[in-house]
């Protein structure tokens with residue numbers, strides 16, 4: 564059956580993309596979207612291949628999005644410059660060093676929970692998930708100030724990446740406010756007592772030279788928006804998945820460590836980031852069709868995660884899935900267990916998400932604390948809407964009303 568590109572821009576698709584993704588996977592594994600002028604790949608293996616082949620599929624697409632709002636950063640580079648810049652910050656977000664942030668994540672979570680409205684419905688997104696990631700990343704960067712204002716900057720900067728000219732304008736204004744905020748923090752960066760990331764990035768040298776002020780603010784801006792956005796959506800989607808699956812909720816209440824399984828399965832079933840774009844650096848043939856050089860290719864992780872050749876009954880939410888790598892993600896995508904595949908919600912390869920451990924820690928610690936402090940949760944409205952596609956590449960529950968039965 565033929566597939567009309569217009570469907571990708573319809574509200575039906577935004578609310579329920581899976582039937583379209585299924586048709587693409589089955590009948591049009593390489594689909595040319597004539598409206599967006601984009602080549603779509605939706606099968607798991609194809610998404611993995613594109614993420615891994617940086618020579619053919621370039622991340623320079625980001626020059627047109629983040630590059631326009633925060634300035635040039637490592638995310639749009641495929642060269643050695645990417646590797647050296649990434650190594651300035653990436654080691655701090657994994658393993659032992661990452662563990663030093665756990666108590667801060669707990670403090671930030673507690674502060675938000677203390678402010679939950681009493682004897683009233685809690686709006687998870689408004690009261691918690693939209694704020695925690697911004698509080699955490701601004702604290703890691705060393706920013707001092709008001710969480711709601713920082714949240715607004717992140718929202719505006721994100722909207723500016725791919726929205727209308729008016730949204731781009733607001734995004735640029737928010738970036739200007741962000742830069743004004745961090746510029747005074749760029750003095751005294753050699754103070755050995757400074758452990759914040761603004762100082763760390765400003766002190767770092769690439770081939771014997773420090774980065775320019777423009778590069779430093781852009782680097783910090785990238786961490787600010789990448790760290791402040793998306794984790795909110797992962798938390799909200801995870802709670803929606805858990806609360807619409809009573810068996811999973813019961814298991815998690817019996818063993819709160821299982822929030823971590825729920826996070827992995829959420830990243831597969833309803834990933835907050837559903838697609839990433841690349842430009843081809845040379846003509847390439849796939850499924851007997853030639854994609855020209857300089858074309859935009861969109862890999863759809865949302866569709867790949869429902870590929871039934873990889874995940875059985877892919878639409879089911881199962882926190883004990885035997886075909887998914889349930890533990891902390893692996894940059895290489897390989898699981899030691901050949902029966903299990905990793906989700907691709909943090910990308911793969913060179914540009915694999917820097918904040919994957921941080922995002923998981925925020926979601927797990929924050930959720931454990933909410934249940935511990937507030938009691939047994941349930942949805943305030945039984946016909947709660949599920950995640951919908953927002954913009955080009957996000958998918959999330961827009962709000963989630965919660966009620967608690969105190970212990």
Ligand code: HEM
Pocket residue numbers: 622637638639649656700785786789790791792793794795797835836839840907908909910911913914915916917918919921922
């Ligand atoms: C659940 C939450 C998150 C999701 C779904 C997510 C998703 C992603 C994805 C898909 C990529 C790869 C982009 C590509 O290949 O085109 C990426 C890269 C990146 N993420 Fe995340 N991310 C999350 C949280 C975070 C956090 C908390 C941080 C803060 C440190 C962060 C920082 C970054 C950075 C800096 C990159 C660029 C890495 C590079 O180009 O080498 N992300 N993220």
